[in-house]
Amino acid sequence: MDGLGEKREVRGFNRATQAIRQTGSSSKPLTVIVPALSEKLITPISTYEDNLTTFIDYNGESYSPTNYNDYLGKITVRRAVESSQNIPFVKMMEELTPETSIEYLKRMGISTLNEKDENLALSLGGLDKGISPLEMAGAYSAIANDGMYVEPTFYTKITSHLGEERLKTKPKTRRICSSEVAYITKQLLTEPVVGSYGTATYCAIPGMQVAAKTGTTNEDYDRWLCGFTDYYTAVTWFGFDWSEPIRYQSKNPAGVIWANVMKRIHKNLQNRDFSEVKSVVAQKICKKSLKAANQGCTDTYTEYFLKGTVPTVCAMHPGNVSPKKIEGKKEKKTKESIQNETDNRKEEVTPEPEITVPEQEPEKQPVVIQEEQSTENTMPEEKKKEDELSEENNQESEENVLEETIENIEMKNEI
Numbered sequence: 356m357d358g359l360g361e362k363r364e365v366r367g368f369n370r371a372t373q374a375i376r377q378t379g380s381s382s383k384p385l386t387v388i389v390p391a392l393s394e395k396l397i398t399p400i401s402t403y404e405d406n407l408t409t410f411i412d413y414n415g416e417s418y419s420p421t422n423y424n425d426y427l428g429k430i431t432v433r434r435a436v437e438s439s440q441n442i443p444f445v446k447m448m449e450e451l452t453p454e455t456s457i458e459y460l461k462r463m464g465i466s467t468l469n470e471k472d473e474n475l476a477l478s479l480g481g482l483d484k485g486i487s488p489l490e491m492a493g494a495y496s497a498i499a500n501d502g503m504y505v506e507p508t509f510y511t512k513i514t515s516h517l518g519e520e521r522l523k524t525k526p527k528t529r530r531i532c533s534s535e536v537a538y539i540t541k542q543l544l545t546e547p548v549v550g551s552y553g554t555a556t557y558c559a560i561p562g563m564q565v566a567a568k569t570g571t572t573n574e575d576y577d578r579w580l581c582g583f584t585d586y587y588t589a590v591t592w593f594g595f596d597w598s599e600p601i602r603y604q605s606k607n608p609a610g611v612i613w614a615n616v617m618k619r620i621h622k623n624l625q626n627r628d629f630s631e632v633k634s635v636v637a638q639k640i641c642k643k644s645l646k647a648a649n650q651g652c653t654d655t656y657t658e659y660f661l662k663g664t665v666p667t668v669c670a671m672h673p674g675n676v677s678p679k680k681i682e683g684k685k686e687k688k689t690k691e692s693i694q695n696e697t698d699n700r701k702e703e704v705t706p707e708p709e710i711t712v713p714e715q716e717p718e719k720q721p722v723v724i725q726e727e728q729s730t731e732n733t734m735p736e737e738k739k740k741e742d743e744l745s746e747e748n749n750q751e752s753e754e755n756v757l758e759e760t761i762e763n764i765e766m767k768n769e770i
């Protein structure tokens with residue numbers, strides 16, 4: 356397959372499954388957010404100094420990453436996610452360590468990292484080789500799927516001409532993080548869409564909660580948009596097979612494609628937010644002190660925490676909110692949240708024998724979108740290394756990867 360234009364090959368190079376590309380910021384949720392939340396190194400209100408910093412990297416060399424935009428000084432993790440500030444992510448990676456990050460990434464089905472990726476640039480998606488769009492979609496869908504990874508497959512079943520079932524796919528599943536960590540990550544990833552300084556505001560879908568993260572690599576060779584709703588996960592990559600900058604009307608063309616496809620897919624679906632996880636604490640936070648809001652706090656918003664990580668009560672403003680009451684505050688219960696309820700032990704990423712795949716899972720199908728796609732899909736390389744780490748439920752699931760052809764989707768400048 357030759358990318359844009361006439362199709363001249365059968366079973367040619369498949370950019371969804373075979374293109375191993377730099378991911379830039381699109382991998383920040385995978386390399387940093389999920390592992391650091393799981394390890395309880397951060398909460399959404401942890402603050403980091405966003406300023407020009409020279410780090411000493413793991414090979415002993417100095418590392419001076421830069422932001423794409425202004426340095427903002429002391430900011431929260433949520434704010435760092437909103438406009439993808441680089442420096443706080445490198446600082447989080449310093450605390451997390453690249454080794455731990457890579458352990459998580461392997462569980463998420465990322466198979467193309469190696470020992471050369473054990474450095475701080477991992478936090479910003481500066482990788483030795485890169486990650487394929489398919490593996491990015493598999494990893495993002497694990498977050499969308501409440502922390503449960505389902506190995507991407509390309510068919511559900513094969514039947515004979517008489518309708519007899521001959522083959523049925525049984526994708527491997529494993530937990531990559533707790534449902535609580537997944538929910539908090541989802542809430543953080545809404546920020547690029549709804550935040551005033553968001554990098555993916557054009558990905559908003561009316562009536563749906565949307566999580567989305569952009570990615571741009573050095574010299575603009577690669578542009579990404581990775582995101583999901585409670586229905587679908589989709590990943591788009593836009594670039595050349597060789598190193599050539601992508602400039603498209605000062606927009607992220609991967610994001611434009613993502614938004615056009617996802618808006619259409621969701622057109623007739625019922626409005627839906629991310630399914631709540633009742634064991635996550637939804638706490639009103641004072642924006643001034645970044646503590647739990649007291650009665651006298653006027654500028655507040657709701658933030659999400661793992662149990663035991665809620666901040667103390669604001670002392671800057673008056674009131675009588677008891678610190679003891681804070682952790683008792685719960686999200687409103689929903690059918691899904693009750694089903695997903697887990698206790699604190701599940702925050703560790705250890706195999707859990709009682710894992711069940713949530714009922715709504717078949718609806719959350721990762722969608723890999725690329726510029727043009729052959730109808731003869733090339734099967735991805737079999738993933739094997741991480742198998743012994745995981746409990747493989749081998750549950751029957753209709754979870755599969757839909758490879759969507761977007762040839763006919765015009766790129767409207769509606770953003």
Ligand SMILES: [Zn+2]
Binds near residue numbers: 642651671672
């Ligand atoms: Zn306050």
